[in-house]
Amino acid sequence: MGLSESVPELSLEEILKMRGEHISESLSIGHGKPLHITRGEMQYLYSRSGVKYLDLVNNVCHVGHCNPHVVSAGQKQMAVLNTNTRYIYDGLTQYIQRLSYTLPEGLDYGFLVNSGSEANELAIRLARAYTNNHDIVVMEGAYHGHTGMLIDLSPYKFRGPGGKGIAEDWVHVAPVPDTFRDNSRDYLNEFEGIVRDAKPIAGFIVESMLSCAGQIPFPQGYLAKSFELIRNVGGLCIADEVQVGFGRLGSKMWAFEEHGVIPDIVVMGKPIGNGHPMAAVFTTKEIADSFKGMEFFSTFGGNPVSCAIGMAVMDVIEEKNLIENSKLMGELFIDGLTKLKNRYEIIGDIRGKGLFLGIELVKNRSSLEPAPKEAKLLVEGMLSKNILLSIDGPRKNVIKIKPPMVISKEDVDRTIKSLNEVFSDIE
Ligand SMILES: Cc1ncc(COP(=O)(O)O)c(C=O)c1O
Numbered sequence: 084m085g086l087s088e089s090v091p092e093l094s095l096e097e098i099l100k101m102r103g104e105h106i107s108e109s110l111s112i113g114h115g116k117p118l119h120i121t122r123g124e125m126q127y128l129y130s131r132s133g134v135k136y137l138d139l140v141n142n143v144c145h146v147g148h149c150n151p152h153v154v155s156a157g158q159k160q161m162a163v164l165n166t167n168t169r170y171i172y173d174g175l176t177q178y179i180q181r182l183s184y185t186l187p188e189g190l191d192y193g194f195l196v197n198s199g200s201e202a203n204e205l206a207i208r209l210a211r212a213y214t215n216n217h218d219i220v221v222m223e224g225a226y227h228g229h230t231g232m233l234i235d236l237s238p239y240k241f242r243g244p245g246g247k248g249i250a251e252d253w254v255h256v257a258p259v260p261d262t263f264r265d266n267s268r269d270y271l272n273e274f275e276g277i278v279r280d281a282k283p284i285a286g287f288i289v290e291s292m293l294s295c296a297g298q299i300p301f302p303q304g305y306l307a308k309s310f311e312l313i314r315n316v317g318g319l320c321i322a323d324e325v326q327v328g329f330g331r332l333g334s335k336m337w338a339f340e341e342h343g344v345i346p347d348i349v350v351m352g353k354p355i356g357n358g359h360p361m362a363a364v365f366t367t368k369e370i371a372d373s374f375k376g377m378e379f380f381s382t383f384g385g386n387p388v389s390c391a392i393g394m395a396v397m398d399v400i401e402e403k404n405l406i407e408n409s410k411l412m413g414e415l416f417i418d419g420l421t422k423l424k425n426r427y428e429i430i431g432d433i434r435g436k437g438l439f440l441g442i443e444l445v446k447n448r449s450s451l452e453p454a455p456k457e458a459k460l461l462v463e464g465m466l467s468k469n470i471l472l473s474i475d476g477p478r479k480n481v482i483k484i485k486p487p488m489v490i491s492k493e494d495v496d497r498t499i500k501s502l503n504e505v506f507s508d509i510e
Contacts, residue, residue: 095119095131109245113140113473114466115459123148126487126494128471137470137494142439142485145329145354146399150489153357156395160388167386168195174390181397182363185336187345192371194364195385199325199352200228202362203288206348207232209366210286210319213373218253220277220287220313224296224477227288227323236288239295255281259296260305263432263443264451271308284318286348291338294326297476298441298483300434306342319370320344325352325362326439330400330488333410333437341436357396361389405488409437412495416440416484419499427506429454440484443476453478457509464505470498 093101099117118136122129125147128136138148146153160174168175179193196202211217219236221227226239234240235251242248249256255277260270278284287309293299310320327338328351339346347370352362361384383389400406413436420442424430431445444454444461458480462472473483486494 114471115463116466125150126490134469137486137490137497139484139486139490139498140471140473141487142326142331143353144358144487145331146357146396146403146405147487147489148358150357150395150399152399153359153392153395156391157359157388160391163387165386165388167382168380168384172387172390174387174394175385178390178393179385181394182351183365186349186365189367190345190349190365192366192368194371194379194381195389196362196364196381197360197383198228199323199350199362200230200233201381201384202325202350202352202364203227203233203236203321203323204230205364206288206321206323206350206366207236207286209348209364209370209373210321213370214283214285214317214319216283216285216317218255218281218284220255220257220281220284220318222289222293222296223256223259224293225288225290226295253282255284257309259293259299260302261297261299262302263299263434270302271305271312274309275312278312278316281316284313284316286319286321287313288321288323290323290325290327291342292327292332292435292439294439294483295475297443297478297481298435298439300436301342303342306339306344310344310346319347321348321350322346323350325350326485328352329354329396330406330409331437331439331485332435333406333413336406355396356389356392359389359392361393400488403489406437408490409488412490412492413437413440415492415495416499419495420502423499423502423506426503427510429457429506429510435484438484438486438488438490441476442482442484444480444482453480455479458482460509461502461505464508465498465501468501468505470501 119131120128121131126138128138182193183191194205221236223238226237227233235254238256240246257274257277258270313320322339324337330336332338348366350364355361420433424433429444431448432443434441444458446452446454458474462474465472475481475483
């Protein structure tokens with residue numbers, strides 16, 4: 084194919100055949116069937132055959148698929164300069180300063196990298212460098228990234244399909260305070276025991292609301308107390324805001340703010356670049372300084388194009404009041420879902436905040452027996468109505484709602500109406 088020729092259009096069958104020949108099966112296809120998507124626009128995805136899907140899955144395209152302001156910022160910068168942090172350019176410092184202003188005072192020092200995994204690796208390295216300790220505490224069911232160290236720190240993976248179990252004696256797994264399934268346990272007491280029995284702890288890495296573990300918000304007080312326990316033994320607290328940051332929970336920019344805690348290190352990813360590969364780690368000067376001596380360099384991290392895109396994402400969040408929209412749309416969802424819960428026994432729990440919600444399906448509200456088959460049927464039923472949803476949680480029975488933050492009341496009403504029809508079919 085020459086410079087002047089465009090890429091030939093392939094049929095779905097041809098693409099699938101080529102995938103089989105060149106792409107490992109470990110890369111799964113979502114939604115239970117291959118969707119051949121050729122265009123995205125705000126909260127919608129369009130298939131090659133022209134079907135318009137309402138996207139309730141992609142929390143990466145935070146300010147909307149192909150948001151014109153973000154696209155234009157990237158295009159303009161790409162036409163002028165793209166280099167790396169060893170040069171001086173306005174974008175880097177202005178962008179890091181802008182992000183730091185959204186964080187509690189003291190978390191002023193930012194490192195820009197390319198993915199949530201790279202950012203979490205860096206956060207763990209910082210915690211170890213600062214404390215001179217090695218052990219890490221994680222939550223059961225958590226996913227923090229795909230690198231070697233992060234698979235060891237992701238029970239979602241090491242206990243999941245193909246996983247080899249807990250590999251390392253430096254990893255300590257705390258139980259999820261899942262008060263829907265069991266509110267008789269003293270989860271903080273169990274956490275305290277884990278901290279007591281561990282070797283010297285470098286840090287506790289935790290999502291400010293649990294995602295892969297089943298869309299579970301922390302009970303009030305849990306993060307404050309667990310942070311205190313970690314700090315008492317000299318460890319650092321790392322908030323992984325890769326899924327829940329940038330206002331997704333509505334009303335606040337960062338999900339940890341819901342709990343009145345201030346982490347030592349904050350990790351940002353996914354929505355930060357609206358689909359452009361970037362991520363960030365913020366911390367205090369003292370902790371950042373623990374890298375003294377060894378240069379930090381990530382070839383693409385913080386390049387001028389990424390900074391321009393990151394700035395544009397922030398513009399849209401602020402100018403379009405997307406955090407407020409998340410709050411309002413989340414309330415509408417909860418209201419509609421609560422009505423459905425009163426109608427359908429299969430809905431065991433509705434939880435979450437803003438545009439990060441979970442619907443846990445159970446066969447029976449007393450035994451709480453999970454209903455993963457019905458969850459699958461529900462997602463398939465919604466797909467036939469051109470609405471994209473996904474499933475997660477250790478029992479594969481939690482429907483996740485985490486759309487681009489630009490969805491409207493019409494989208495929410497349509498979703499609730501469609502859910503009503505599909506639940507009625509399932510029951
Ligand atoms: C909470 C959390 N942390 C980290 C990551 C890793 O991010 P990335 O896929 O950008 O490496 C993910 C990805 O799904 C995530 O959900």
